[in-house]
Amino acid sequence: MVKKKKILSLIMTTALLMGTLAGCSGSAKETAGGASDDKTITVWSHMNAQELPELQALAEKWGKDKGVIVNVVDDKGQIQDYIQAANSSKGPDVMIGIANDNLGTFQKAGLLAEVPNDVMDESKYMSNGLLDAVTIGGKKYAVPYAQETVSLFINKDKVEEVPKTMEELVTKAKEPNVGFSYSVNAIYYNLGFLTGQGGYIFKNNNGTTDPADIGLGNEGAIKGLQFINDLVVKDKLIAADITDDIAKNRFMSGEAAFYISGAWDTGAAKEAGLNYQIAPMPTLGGKPVTTALGVQTAFVSEKSINKDLAWELTKYLMENINDIIIDKGGRIPATKAGVESDKFKSSRDMVAFSEQAKVAKPMPNITEMQAVWTPGGNTLVAMNTGTLEPKAAGEQLVQQIKEGIDQMK
16 A cells, blocks of 8 residues: 555645646656557556556566567656646556546546446446546546545554444543544545535536535535534544644554554554554444545556557456555455455455445545645644634635635636
């Protein structure tokens, strides 16, 4: 699993999203040649350092069988770089490892080829919105292969039973030497509390996302905001100025028994020698906490002159990628076969995350999603430091997102 810092750089702020999520590096531009050689397919990868060699070997095997040269490039570039490279015929034929919430930017730029009907068997995918995550305007523009979300970490030396509700968790956390910790001012970690109560980021109208209809200030969202604010102000479990690193350190040091994070922190928990357990999020107000779901995807460039070959390679990679992402990435596969495999089931941690993923909601894939992260964080800080009440915080959040969207036009 990708380390937490990288994940947060992909999804927590607009600036860092634009700097690290998808695109091309200088080395990628120098080595890419798939758009100009009909016997060469170039793949740019954002998979991690452990996954990359396995991906390269898999792609080379396909190329050898097909008599096609396949170049797999480790890309760490920017959105604008990728757009420029693709439009100048120097971009890749295939991109792999891009989170779904960035697809809208590429589709708007005319850089995503529509997925052919024979590439994906939709019946083989998990039914938690993964296909919606790659659908824009009723058309599919990428293939999902992995998913991730946050869930509850528990220090079993401090807490014996897993709380069934967030209300129970709060009561338990108030006991001496128990405690609760997470990045309470980061909107990504908090979306589940808002959407689980009836809020929503953008309205989904039968598969079409409406950025003009923002539901982060409605009655349900305000209930979620009130719960978050109570953790800080009323329950005094989490400091108003807590940072991501401090929240993590409180759990890893044994100070807090409960912690919300993703699979990227399981390595640190093991290194700390914690007797920990991952559990699906407890309910809040009798409803599931519908945490944000990130979906890793692969797509073919609309600018590629080798689309048929590129899609053939993509299909092959997607059909054979599960062992790589389970063994080397610690990821939750997007397919039923991957989640039901013995290899995946052997990981207690990942099985727990996959249970939470069943109720998680994919992040919107439209360009306007970029206008959510910074206002979300700013609003939570203002609320948790006492500047705004939860209702006013919801109203401000919606207004700032609208203003951000207007600036994108």
